[in-house]
Amino acid sequence: MDSLHRILLVEDSPRDAELTLEALGEHHLANEVVHVRDGAEALDYLYRRGPFADRSNGQPAVVLLDLKMPKVDGLEVLRQMKSDAQLKLIPVVVMTSSREEQDVLKSYQSGVNAYVVKPVQFHEFVDAVTLTGPPDVIAP
Numbered sequence: 001m002d003s004l005h006r007i008l009l010v011e012d013s014p015r016d017a018e019l020t021l022e023a024l025g026e027h028h029l030a031n032e033v034v035h036v037r038d039g040a041e042a043l044d045y046l047y048r049r050g051p052f053a054d055r056s057n058g059q060p061a062v063v064l065l066d067l068k069m070p071k072v073d074g075l076e077v078l079r080q081m082k083s084d085a086q087l088k089l090i091p092v093v094v095m096t097s098s099r100e101e102q103d104v105l106k107s108y109q110s111g112v113n114a115y116v117v118k119p120v121q122f123h124e125f126v127d128a129v130t131l132t133g134p135p136d137v138i139a140p
Contacts, residue, residue, distance in 0.1 A: 005058060005061035006058070007031045007034070007060055008034050008062070009021070009036070010041075010042040010077065011095075012066060021033060038069045038072065039077040042065070042072070043077060062093060063081070063090055066095060067094055078092055078107065079110050097117065
């Protein structure tokens, strides 16, 4: 059996990244998680540039993407991914605190697979990250 693909976590908040990693670990996901802190790092990872030029082959199985980040925001990362023939089939789950209708609409128009609003309570965060409970997923 092939090894499991990585999960790319794109999150600038150390607290939210830690909660996501704990939630994934709590549900015994065997996938390796690569954490980058902004959209520029995410694009460097996906395109194997800069510090990621020598990373192993293969793209992530899924990208967990925050919207509001420094340097390059999540919507721009999403747009670039979905306009690239090599990246457009990678599922992208936006995980953000934004409930703004404009952000939801732009995300789905740009090709996001799911839009999850980050809850504040840890158990709700675990449910949202693992999509096993009643997450606050906003449909298109």
